[in-house]
Amino acid sequence: AQSVTQLDSQVPVFEEAPVELRCNYSSSVSVYLFWYVQYPNQGLQLLLKYLSGSTLVKGINGFEAEFNKSQTSFHLRKPSVHISDTAEYFCAVTPGGGSEKLVFGKGTKLTVNP
Amino acid sequence: GAGVSQSPSNKVTEKGKDVELRCDPISGHTALYWYRQRLGQGLEFLIYFQGNSAPDKSGLPSDRFSAERTGESVSTLTIQRTQQEDSAVYLCASRGQGYQPQHFGDGTRLSIL
Numbered sequence: 001a002q003s004v005t006q007l008d009s010q011v012p013v014f015e016e017a018p019v020e021l022r023c024n025y026s027s028s029v030s031v032y033l034f035w036y037v038q039y040p041n042q043g044l045q046l047l048l049k050y051l052s053g054s055t056l057v058k059g060i061n062g063f064e065a066e067f068n069k070s071q072t073s074f075h076l077r078k079p080s081v082h083i084s085d086t087a088e089y090f091c092a093v094t095p096g097g098g099s100e101k102l103v104f105g106k107g108t109k110l111t112v113n114p
Numbered sequence: 115g116a117g118v119s120q121s122p123s124n125k126v127t128e129k130g131k132d133v134e135l136r137c138d139p140i141s142g143h144t145a146l147y148w149y150r151q152r153l154g155q156g157l158e159f160l161i162y163f164q165g166n167s168a169p170d171k172s173g174l175p176s177d178r179f180s181a182e183r184t185g186e187s188v189s190t191l192t193i194q195r196t197q198q199e200d201s202a203v204y205l206c207a208s209r210g211q212g213y214q215p216q217h218f219g220d221g222t223r224l225s226i227l
Contacts, residue, residue, distance in 0.1 A: 004156075034215060043118070043205055043218035044157075051213060090156055100145065100164065101173065102216060104156035 002027055002095040006105035014113050015083055021076040021108045023091030033074040034092045034102065035065055044090065050074065061085070086112045116140065118219035120206050126225045129198060135191045135222045139208030146189050147216060148181055151203040160204075163189060193224075201226045 007022040025031065032051050036044040048059025055067040065076045074091060088109050092102040119138040127133055139146050145164045149157040159173040163183040174180070178196075183189040193200055203223050207216035 006156075032213065036218075041220070043220040044207075045218070046215045049215050092157075100162050101147065101159040101170065102149075102157070103159070104149075106154075106156040 002031075002093060002103045004091050004093055004103055004105035006089075006091055006108050008108050009106065010109045010111070012111045012113060013081055016080050018079050019077065019081050019085075019110065021089050021091075021110065023074045023076065023105060025072050025074065025091075025093045025103075027072065027093065027095065032094045033065075033067060035059065035063070035074075035076050036090045036092060037061075038088045038090065038107075040087075047076070047089070081110075081112045083112050083114060086110060118206055118208050118217055120204075120219035120222050122222060123220065124223045124225075126227065127196060128227050130195055132192065132194045133196055133224065135193075135204050135224070137189045137191070137206030137208075137219060139186070139189070139206070140210070140217055142186075143208035143210050143217075144186050145209040145216075146183055147207045147209070148189070148191050149205045149207065150175075151205060151221070153202070157205060160191070196224075196226045198226045200224060 003026045005024045013019050034049045035047040038044050048057045050057045050067045058064045063078050088107045090107045091105040121136045147162050148160040151157045161181045162170040178194045181191045203221040205221045207218045209216045
């Protein structure tokens with residue numbers, strides 16, 4: 001079965017520092033990849049998605065992610081974080097093969113400190 | 115336009131009671147999903163509706179869980195004889211035609227006493 005691994009459950013950083021949130025998935029077939037952000041007591045908001053084409057995907061709020069098929073990774077990056085980026089970030093994949101559901105990682109809690 | 119709307123936002127009930135959660139998808143979205151998010155966990159897929167096709171129920175954890183959707187409108191998720199392990203946030207998402215991302219509601223936080 002498809003699985004998504006977010007290697008870091010918590011990532012503390014200082015404001016204006018760069019950050020990378022790691023995501024690896026298990027699949028031998030083509031997949032669609034997503035990063036979602038969840039602010040406290042809210043639903044999930046789409047940050048960015050990879051469907052096909054360029055492996056570097058730019059999203060909202062200055063985030064970007066790079067799809068690496070050989071390493072089955074889809075790491076999320078931001079060159080300079082803000083306090084307002086403090087939230088939980090979820091990597092997700094659709095398994096392909098006609099399956100419509102999203103398979104989520106367990107999330108990474110990003111805390112940006114002043 | 116309006117996003118995915120879920121009600122109630124919070125529900126506290128006693129063990130053994132039945133609960134019904136509601137989801138209003140974005141107008142025109144043909145696909146609707148339910149997920150469960152336990153504390154400190156990612157989201158678990160529960161069920162998926164696409165138009166008039168038979169729903170994908172592969173994620174429902176037990177026969178106490180069921181969901182309905184009439185056409186491309188409102189969906190209800192029902193949990194019968196609730197147990198404490200049912201405590202979670204239940205999230206609904208909808209998706210438009212073609213390959214579009216899922217749009218999520220703010221969820222219903224369910225607490226079983």
